[in-house]
Amino acid sequence: NAGVTQTPKFRVLKTGQSMTLLCAQDMNHEYMYWYRQDPGMGLRLIHYSVGEGTTAKGEVPDGYNVSRLKKQNFLLGLESAAPSQTSVYFCASSPEGDFDTEAFFGQGTRLTVV
């Protein structure tokens, strides 16, 4: 199994450009998440989804949009990129449950906005 796959792995954008990050999971997980990782700040939740067709805001949602049209895919969009969005982005998924829930992570996307 591939687990959680993110594409692309690296990207450089100019300020004002748009792009979409794709996350795909093959574990039939209900929950999916997008985080950004910045030095000294850990991982901060951008948006998440509790199931196909649903999305919700996390801690730092401004400047990002998401969609979950298919259960296995969770897309993160930047409509007008800003230098403050330079970061490493991680997608994760988790099964629904109370006791055995854990988050499974992709390898990350390193985004630089110049």
Place this chain on the structure above:
Amino acid sequence: AQSVTQLGSHVSVSEGALVLLRCNYSSSVPPYLFWYVQYPNQGLQLLLKYTSAATLVKGINGFEAEFKKSETSFHLTKPSAHMSDAAEYFCAADNFNKFYFGSGTKLNVKP
């Protein structure tokens, strides 16, 4: 909202020495707690998780963590550090399937 605090952004130990990475959570209701490890240029990998079954949790690579409700802590330990343990470690709390992460602790292991 749930929050997780990791004390010490950088910890340096000698090979063979005890590793202690600190994590405190803030919640009146103990959440599910996790420790993840991140090696350079990789994603996060689960080390261990606390799900209320036992207060001392053993994980992979010889790591363990003890949940102490009275101290709202979930510190990570390993009796003897290896060079391969050098990585960044994140404590996380799960509150209704939303995961909150601490700011991370980079572990350096000196030969």
